Amino acid sequence: MESKKSNLHVLLVSFPAQGHINPLLRLAKCLASKGFLVTFSTTETIGHLMKEATNAKSCKIGHGELRFEFFSEGWEINEPQRANLGAWIHQLETVGRESFTALVNRQSQMGRPSVSCIINNPFVPWATDVAAELGIPCAVLWVQSCAVYSIYYHFQHQLATFPNPDQRDMTINLPSLPSQEFDDIPDFLTLNPYDSLRKVILSQFENLDKSFCVLVDSFEELERETIEVMSRISAPIIPIGPLFKSTNDASSVRGDIWKATDDCLQWLDSQSPNSVIYISFGSVVSLSKEQLEELSAGLLKSGTPFLWVLKTPPINVGSKPELPDGFKEEAEGKGMVVEWCPQEQVLAHSAVSCFLTHCGWNSSMECLTSGVPVIAFPQWGDQNTNAKLLIDAYGVGVRMKKTQKDGTAVVTRDEVERCIFEVTKGARAEEIKKNARKWKEAAEVAVAGSSHRNIELFVADILRMHG
Ligand code: UDP
Numbered sequence: 001m002e003s004k005k006s007n008l009h010v011l012l013v014s015f016p017a018q019g020h021i022n023p024l025l026r027l028a029k030c031l032a033s034k035g036f037l038v039t040f041s042t043t044e045t046i047g048h049l050m051k052e053a054t055n056a057k058s059c060k061i062g063h064g065e066l067r068f069e070f071f072s073e074g075w076e077i078n079e080p081q082r083a084n085l086g087a088w089i090h091q092l093e094t095v096g097r098e099s100f101t102a103l104v105n106r107q108s109q110m111g112r113p114s115v116s117c118i119i120n121n122p123f124v125p126w127a128t129d130v131a132a133e134l135g136i137p138c139a140v141l142w143v144q145s146c147a148v149y150s151i152y153y154h155f156q157h158q159l160a161t162f163p164n165p166d167q168r169d170m171t172i173n174l175p176s177l178p179s180q181e182f183d184d185i186p187d188f189l190t191l192n193p194y195d196s197l198r199k200v201i202l203s204q205f206e207n208l209d210k211s212f213c214v215l216v217d218s219f220e221e222l223e224r225e226t227i228e229v230m231s232r233i234s235a236p237i238i239p240i241g242p243l244f245k246s247t248n249d250a251s252s253v254r255g256d257i258w259k260a261t262d263d264c265l266q267w268l269d270s271q272s273p274n275s276v277i278y279i280s281f282g283s284v285v286s287l288s289k290e291q292l293e294e295l296s297a298g299l300l301k302s303g304t305p306f307l308w309v310l311k312t313p314p315i316n317v318g319s320k321p322e323l324p325d326g327f328k329e330e331a332e333g334k335g336m337v338v339e340w341c342p343q344e345q346v347l348a349h350s351a352v353s354c355f356l357t358h359c360g361w362n363s364s365m366e367c368l369t370s371g372v373p374v375i376a377f378p379q380w381g382d383q384n385t386n387a388k389l390l391i392d393a394y395g396v397g398v399r400m401k402k403t404q405k406d407g408t409a410v411v412t413r414d415e416v417e418r419c420i421f422e423v424t425k426g427a428r429a430e431e432i433k434k435n436a437r438k439w440k441e442a443a444e445v446a447v448a449g450s451s452h453r454n455i456e457l458f459v460a461d462i463l464r465m466h467g
Helices: 002-006 018-033 051-056 085-109 126-134 146-156 195-203 220-233 263-269 289-302 327-331 343-348 361-368 383-393 413-424 429-448 450-465
Strands: 009-013 037-041 058-061 064-068 115-120 138-142 213-216 237-239 276-280 306-309 335-338 352-357 374-376 397-399 403-405 408-410
Touching: 002 064, 009 018, 009 085, 018 037, 018 058, 018 064, 018 138, 018 361, 037 085, 051 064, 085 115, 085 126, 085 195, 115 126, 115 450, 126 138, 146 195, 146 213, 146 220, 146 237, 146 383, 213 450, 220 237, 220 429, 220 450, 237 450, 263 306, 263 335, 263 343, 276 289, 276 343, 289 327, 289 408, 289 413, 327 335, 343 352, 343 361, 352 361, 352 413, 361 374, 361 383, 361 429, 374 383, 374 413, 383 397, 397 413, 397 429, 413 429, 429 450
Parallel strands: 009 037, 009 115, 037 064, 115 138, 138 213, 213 237, 276 306, 276 352, 306 335, 352 374, 374 397
Antiparallel strands: 058 064, 403 408
16 A cells, blocks of 8 residues: 555645645645655745755655655746736746646656646646646645635625625625624625735636545634535535644744744743743735834733744835834843744744734634634735634634724724733633633644544545546
8 A cells, every 4th residue: 555655646736825835735744644755836936935845855754755846937036027916827827837737747757656636725726727637636725714715605606795895884694604794704805905816716616626625724623514514515625624733844844935033932932931922924914114113012012022023025025024113122132023933833832822913824723723812913815704713703812903093094002902911811811711722622633533534535535546
């Protein structure tokens, strides 16, 4: 059986963004540990920023092997047109698709087993078509919650009426989900900030029938009803998460686009248990100057030690966020600002008391299943829905509220201070901590139980398809 697996070659292809790379790479490691030859692929421009991966080129994991190979979308990282999202997505769908097809085809010419199975993530729906054209079985790894899958699916198939920007009082009710207000719905469907991304997101539902299953980085105990409902009306949904707990992630090659500062772990070692607030807004969000001012003032007012991730954008869009004058001096000895950190290890550290997060699905999953209470500060896309789930459905934190200040909506310093207090010491703090512990334990049960079984069934499916 093991020798059969090493002759089977699974190719994973990821949209070139950190929040997509991480879950795909975790699944790649997991499948390699089962004995397969696994190739992880994304665009060359982002692939080259994944320094650990490019340096490693390939590594043994268990009985299997994980290797990295990238394809070109024909533009360099500093190509000025990249700033035009629509033009870049088109480039990815045309030139990128062609060079990805060539990558698949050249595997056997390079002396490796030809590709037996492709796993793509939703933002590269064209990979499913490439797989169908080449007669290769394809599965999708959905990298957001099943709730968000349901919302997009209902929208795309016109199974529910969604509000437009003039209908902010309207709520939507979908099977098994809490009632969604305007601000809880992914804003691609309401305000539509990036039309090209909305098209990519929705187009994935057009060729779903070409995939043999939809894997999801969630777990049965968390989204059981939604998984059941969506499996009945769309494709079979197979929960296999939380993937970062299913793989021994810390011990093998990481896919970071930025260099993670390990020093922050030593700094955390020097802090009292349950005392530090961890702050990160993921890989894409950047906050306005006004918002950074309010956030840093609120943080100092709260007197809470902090670890804050402030990254420089990886490509030529935007610049490094500037902290307000005097902040570094005032914050001396109270906290640490880093460009990037090993987030899973930070969240597992006993010094961390809560996570002020933008609620990307990976961050949501990582904190929920690490038992860390949340201060939710969603900005766009599915983050709105994730915040709703974390706060209202799972009961693990509080959501910061924006108010109008000088004509713009910001979270004020008082609100920042209030939320830190509420989640760490307020009347509901104990209940929030209890809920957080409950989800951590449920995730551990899933990793050893339902998600583990589902991964084994998926592996069996691949083996069966190849006789
Ligand atoms: N992350 C990390 N170090 C950091 C900040 C983030 O390793 O300093 C990882 C985090 O663990 C998560 C991913 O980057 O896996 C961000 O994905 P998410 O879905 O939360 O947000 P996105 O970047 O897609 O907005």
